[in-house]
Amino acid sequence: MDYGIVSLRSNGMFAFLPLGQRVISKLVALIDEEMRSISAQKLSLPLLTSGHLWKITGRWDTTGQELIKVQDRHNKDYVLSPTHEESVTNLVSEVYPLSHRQLPLRLYQTTSKFRDEMKPRFGLLRCKEFLMKDLYTFDDSEEAAVVTYNEICNAYDRVFQRIGVPYLKVAGDCGNIGGNFSHEYHYQAAIGEDTLLLCNACGISTNSQLVANPDDVSCTKCGNQLTKVTGIEVGHTFLLGTKYSESLDAHYQNEKGKPELLQMGCYGLGVSRIMAAVVEVLSQDEYITWPWILAPFKVCLITPKKGSKEEGAKPWVDHLAEYISCMQGFQNDVIVDDRDKLTIGKRVTEAKKTGYPLIIVVGKRACETVPLFEVIDSRSNKVQVLSHKLLLNYLKEVSIEQ
Ligand SMILES: [Zn+2]
Known part of the structure; x- marks a missing residue:
C-alpha cells in the first residue's frame, strides 16, 4: 500500500500520509462514537511504562524479546508499551477510595503500541509500531464484569458492522483463565496468519490454537466437520478477573466500606491493522477499494x-x-x-x-x-x-x- 496512504520509513515502521491519516481519523471517530455509547471515557497514558510495574506483574520476564525495554540516563527501566494493563491498573489503584457507586469504570485510549517483531511483514499487518484502541474495564463483581464484557462485545460488533466488511467472531485463546471469555474478531483473508475453525451447522467458531489437533476436528457441540479458513485478527476481547488488580493492589470500597479487588477486562481494536486489512479484503490488483465510511x-x-x-x-x-x-x-x-x-x-x-x-x-x-x-x-x-x-x-x- 502506498498511493499517498502510508510510507515505509524503516523496517516495520510506517508514516501515515495525509490520505491515510484521514482514513485513520474516520476510523477513530467511528470507534469514539461507539465507545461513548457504552459510557467508556477516553484518556491517554504515557507510551513508556515504568519497568517496575512490569516486574511486579511478572511480564517483564515472561513477554520475551518482543518487549522493547529502554533505560533513561539514571538507568531506570521502561517498557515501550505494547499494551497498558499495568499502567492503567496502577493509575486506578491510586484513586482512593474508589466507591462501588463509581463502578463500572471504563477507560480507553487510541495510541501507538510497540512490538519488536523479528520479521515485520505484510506492511501494516505486522509491524513494530502500530495504532491500537485499548479499553480497560473495572467492575465490582464477576457477574458485573460479564455484563460489561457482553456490552463491549456488542459495541465491537457495531464498529465492524458499520465498517461493513464481513467479519468473523471466534472464541479466542483464554490462556489459563478458563471459561469462554476471550473472543477474537477476524477478517477472512488468504494472507491471514490465524487459522480459524468454523462450524457451518451450528455457527460455533474457534481459533485453531484452542484445539489439540487442528487437523482432525469435528464440532464439540454438534459433531459436524469443521471448515478451516485463515483470518487477520483485528480485535480481541478478554475477561481478566483479578489478575492485574491483585498484583497491583487495585481495590474499590464495597457497601460496608471494605476494600475488595476490582474485576477487570481488556479489549483491543487494531486501528492501523483494520485499515490495512479492509484494503486487503476489498481491493484488487493495484486498485484500492475502501469501505464507504472510511474512504479518504x-x-x-x-x-x-x-x-x-x-x-x-x-x-x-x-x-x-x-x-x-x-x-x-x-x-x-x-x-x-x-x-x-x-x-x-x-x-x-x-x-x-x-x-x-x-x-x-x-x-x-x-x-x-x-x-x-x-x-x-x-x-x-x-x-x-x-x-x-x-x-x-x-x-x-x-x-x-x-
Ligand atoms: Zn457445530
Missing part, C-alpha cells in the same frame, strides 16, 4: 485540462466542490484534482487506484448548452452522464444507500 474522500472532482477547449467549464468545479461538500453525508469529503497539466484520463485512473468511491469529471460536455457531468462509481465501474440536477440527486441517493 468520498468524491474526487477532476478539472478540465489546461489549454483544452473545455477549460471554460472550470467554474463548474468550484461550484460543485462547494455545493457537494456542504451536502449531508459529504461534509468536507470532496477533493479536487486540479493538476490540470495532466490529462483527464490519467487523473481518472489515479483516482480509481486511490479508491475514491465517486469520481466526477468536469470535461467537454460541461460546455454544452445543458452542461453534463460524467460520474464514475469506482466500486462498480458504472459510468453515468448526468445534468447538474440529476447529479446532485444521484449523490443524495448514494449517500442514503450506504
Whole structure:
C-alpha cells in the first residue's frame, strides 16, 4: 500500500500520509462514537511504562524479546508499551477510595503500541509500531464484569458492522483463565496468519490454537466437520478477573466500606491493522477499494485540462466542490484534482487506484448548452452522464444507500 496512504520509513515502521491519516481519523471517530455509547471515557497514558510495574506483574520476564525495554540516563527501566494493563491498573489503584457507586469504570485510549517483531511483514499487518484502541474495564463483581464484557462485545460488533466488511467472531485463546471469555474478531483473508475453525451447522467458531489437533476436528457441540479458513485478527476481547488488580493492589470500597479487588477486562481494536486489512479484503490488483465510511474522500472532482477547449467549464468545479461538500453525508469529503497539466484520463485512473468511491469529471460536455457531468462509481465501474440536477440527486441517493 502506498498511493499517498502510508510510507515505509524503516523496517516495520510506517508514516501515515495525509490520505491515510484521514482514513485513520474516520476510523477513530467511528470507534469514539461507539465507545461513548457504552459510557467508556477516553484518556491517554504515557507510551513508556515504568519497568517496575512490569516486574511486579511478572511480564517483564515472561513477554520475551518482543518487549522493547529502554533505560533513561539514571538507568531506570521502561517498557515501550505494547499494551497498558499495568499502567492503567496502577493509575486506578491510586484513586482512593474508589466507591462501588463509581463502578463500572471504563477507560480507553487510541495510541501507538510497540512490538519488536523479528520479521515485520505484510506492511501494516505486522509491524513494530502500530495504532491500537485499548479499553480497560473495572467492575465490582464477576457477574458485573460479564455484563460489561457482553456490552463491549456488542459495541465491537457495531464498529465492524458499520465498517461493513464481513467479519468473523471466534472464541479466542483464554490462556489459563478458563471459561469462554476471550473472543477474537477476524477478517477472512488468504494472507491471514490465524487459522480459524468454523462450524457451518451450528455457527460455533474457534481459533485453531484452542484445539489439540487442528487437523482432525469435528464440532464439540454438534459433531459436524469443521471448515478451516485463515483470518487477520483485528480485535480481541478478554475477561481478566483479578489478575492485574491483585498484583497491583487495585481495590474499590464495597457497601460496608471494605476494600475488595476490582474485576477487570481488556479489549483491543487494531486501528492501523483494520485499515490495512479492509484494503486487503476489498481491493484488487493495484486498485484500492475502501469501505464507504472510511474512504479518504468520498468524491474526487477532476478539472478540465489546461489549454483544452473545455477549460471554460472550470467554474463548474468550484461550484460543485462547494455545493457537494456542504451536502449531508459529504461534509468536507470532496477533493479536487486540479493538476490540470495532466490529462483527464490519467487523473481518472489515479483516482480509481486511490479508491475514491465517486469520481466526477468536469470535461467537454460541461460546455454544452445543458452542461453534463460524467460520474464514475469506482466500486462498480458504472459510468453515468448526468445534468447538474440529476447529479446532485444521484449523490443524495448514494449517500442514503450506504
Ligand atoms: Zn457445530
